[in-house]
Amino acid sequence: MTSSNSKHYGRVADLGCILCLYLQYGPTPCEIHHIRRYGGKRDAAPVIGLCPEHHRGNTGVHGLGAKGFEKRYGIDQEFLLALTTELLQNEGHQ
Ligand SMILES: [Zn+2]
Numbered sequence: 001m002t003s004s005n006s007k008h009y010g011r012v013a014d015l016g017c018i019l020c021l022y023l024q025y026g027p028t029p030c031e032i033h034h035i036r037r038y039g040g041k042r043d044a045a046p047v048i049g050l051c052p053e054h055h056r057g058n059t060g061v062h063g064l065g066a067k068g069f070e071k072r073y074g075i076d077q078e079f080l081l082a083l084t085t086e087l088l089q090n091e092g093h094q
């Protein structure tokens with residue numbers, strides 16, 4: 001992990017769980033989730049913040065699997081990534 005990566009991870013983590021934000025549950029402490037793209041390396045994988053439940057729990061991305069997650073919430077991980085990027089950009093312009 002490079003230092004610019006860990007700085008980015010910190011900013012993503014500061015947003016809290018992106019799914020909780022989207023569902024308007026308010027900011028919740030989160031873990032870093034790597035979005036694995038086909039053939040991509042883990043270090044190069046984009047990251048989003050997910051709370052323990054939405055990350056590893058029964059209603060989370062690992063618990064449901066990517067397909068189940070999309071079905072349940074009507075959005076996919078790429079959407080959450082775009083939302084994360086947007087929020088971080090807005091933050092930078094304040
Ligand atoms: Zn959450």
Ligand SMILES: [Zn+2]
Nearest residue numbers: 032033034055
């Ligand atoms: Zn994960």
